[in-house]
Amino acid sequence: MSPKAEKKIRVSGYLNNCTYFPYILQNESGGLYTADGSVDINGNPVLKSNSGNWIACPFILGTECCERLAYSGIAINLVTYLTNKLHEGNVSAARNVTIWQGTSYLAPLIGAIVADAYWGRYWTIAMFSTIFFIGMGTLTLSASVPALKPSSCVESICPSATPAQYAIFLFGLYLVALGTGGIKPCVSSFGADQFDDTDPTERLKKGSFFNWFYVSINVGSLLSSIFIVWIQENVGWGLGFGIPTLFMGIAIASFFSGTPLYRFQKPGGSPLTRMCQVLVASFRKWNVEVPRDSSLLYELPDKTSAIEGSRKLEHSDELKCLDKAAVVSDLEVKNGNLSDPWRLCTVTQVEELKILIHMFPIWATCIVFSAVNAQMPMFVEQGMVMDTTVGSFTIPPASLLTFDVISVIVGVPIYDRFLVPIARKFTGKERGFSELQRMGIGLFISVLSMVAAALVEIKRLEVARVLQLVDHKVVVPISILWQIPQYLLLGASEIFTFIGQLEFFYDQSPDAMRSLCSALSLLTIALGSYLCSFILTIVTSITTKGGKPGWIPDNLNEGHLDYFFWLLASLSFLNLLVYVFCASKYKGKKSS
Template sequence: MGSIIDNDSSSLAEESLLQDEEIKKYTGDGSVDFKGRPVLKQNTGNWKACPFILGNECCERLAYYGIAKNLVTYLTRKLHQGNVSAARNVTTWQGTCYLTPLIGAILADSYWGRYWTIAVFSTIYFIGMCTLTLSASVPALKPAECFGSVCPPATPVQYAAFFFGLYLIALGTGGIKPCVSSFGADQFDDTDPQERVKTGSFFNWFYFSINIGAFVSSTLIVWTQENAGWGIGFGIPALFMGLAIGSFFLGTPLYRFQKPGGSPITRMFQVVVASFRKRRLVLPENSSLLYETPDKRSAILGSRKLEHSDELRQLFN
């Protein structure tokens, strides 16, 4: 009788061990594949997926700085604007580039997810680059050259074509800038100690890719614009933006995806309201009792549970 019980216990232990081994094959952070299925660690994410994301970021930054670094020169020499007007237009455009990420971040977190936000806005970006290239290449859209000291002003159509392409780029960068770095971090399972350590290395390579793109733009692209013509000077960044999109889509089967978790703005206001209403409550000594559920994962689909912190406790005291 005792041997039967021992055999049953042994088989249950083996079955439990096999189940644990099977679970460890899958990611523990809730990530899924392109079709929404749980993903195997060995087949997706990690460094296998990162080269496509890093390539996208490098090419996108090359395209951006290929326009931004020499934009004042183009406005003054080709569109015949004054220095003040050119500087104002460049500053306004760059400011717009840093405001549009708010749009991209909200869409990614609430509705589309990071992958589709990057894909859609990269396409918009590429259309803007092509429009800008055409505005500097097609005779009807290209401003006339100066004759001596006489510089004919650009026509309304020429202005419209140029600034339409320029602000499409500003819109496009709004979906790429806030999503690419976090999408790269999604490729590493933060519940796995071995993969979590690799996230830091990814960000090192991520910023290295940004600087490579900026360096090439500041040297090769600027030289091309000054010596070979603005059509080619804008066309090369447009080509690299096309390569960025191709690189990004090429890695689709290898990516890990986090599902959208709803509007972060709504949750932010919920936290502020809840904090104010419960400001008189006495906090329990055991911080684990503060979690919204006893589960390891967040109750909000697509979000991760935050660790307890006392840093903002004094705000409502």
């Protein structure tokens, strides 16, 4: 490309973005304003001193805590409601729970696209919170009004829910899934947006934010597993669903209360459209040679970006076939037409797609970890056939999820205040471990969790055989407290892997794709749930051939739930080996 043509490109880019350039200068010269492109709710530049940072985070963390309490108030004990109130079998109930949970983590793709392309994270959270609230109200009515729920069991006869009753219940349940799907990919990113990552001090605080964000999630879950589960099983399901509905209303109020303090990132247009533009433009120029000098590829001048709310990305040498989309052809130079994004893309736009492709192997290895976490209903079903009495108290099996949550709530401050400074001395990294190292440690701990669950089940079945309880659907006299280690280990794995995922997909994502990348992180949980459901289906199909009870029959005393846990432990270990290989090959993004 000739110097004259190159100059024309740079001047054109400058003129098209001259309104943004003074803002950059203002930030660089004064340092009083954020330099990451954030604005206030009216679209004006924001001062660092009176916006964002930790002064805005309590409202976001409070919102997430209440939302998690509401969601967990449904999710934690849903398998019990399906078996005891809607009278479903163990396998059917476990499958329905994992499918619903999978949908809850698939729906974030909808919220992410809406947030990144149109509404921004703030308004997306507001709208989908309302949908969540309506769904919670519907579930409360379904569990409270006699005509909307099946009759109680009479001796051993348990009437099934009518199609109308089941439809109303599912309508409310999947409204909750849609609502939480719109909130999930936005709220963690919106919280991280409150820290200017061009400021080293605020960037370090952002690392702590992800830790405390996950604590807020688990505080909400803890309150649900202790109080809401008890109310559901001892007072009534109507009130047990009604209280989470109230807390969802509190979550909405908390979120709006912090509006004057928030920093906002402008939506940059549809990320899916931009990715398609790169693919189409590179295909159209398949025969065009990519120049060796990457500075000759099309890009706007200085620090401006063609994508609103996004900073430029440096060119990388991988996936050069996509660079064809940024090659300025002779015809484009002759016509002076540099504005058709389906024929010519900027380097930043091309690099966005490269980043997602580089993330894919890491993303894929997180699915098996999510499958391990998705089998939590099997922990509950295991606990339902163990001795739940401790002294004069009876512990609802779902309440043992408390130990998973306590492990996180206690472990995160230890990690943040003690482990990180110690690790920092050895690794030289400001956050102690890299995101990839942190995730790998969590994957290893998850293997230990499945091993612990398998060992407990082996002991429980041994007691059942000794006491000749195999053919009886009764509780085996082994304390449910033996399940505590598997819950604690699962919680410890979450501290490393799930929080590491939040950091990884936020930090490594392009500015204008952060909601989408957060949704991709959550998508691993959805696919993990579906994978767990698929494994359950396959295991049940294979192990029940020839009239055998199978590994997971309704009477777990004649099954082999331990084999199922060993299977998950084996898959987790193989997945860890794949992850280590992929992580060793990963190259991070380079922001301009």
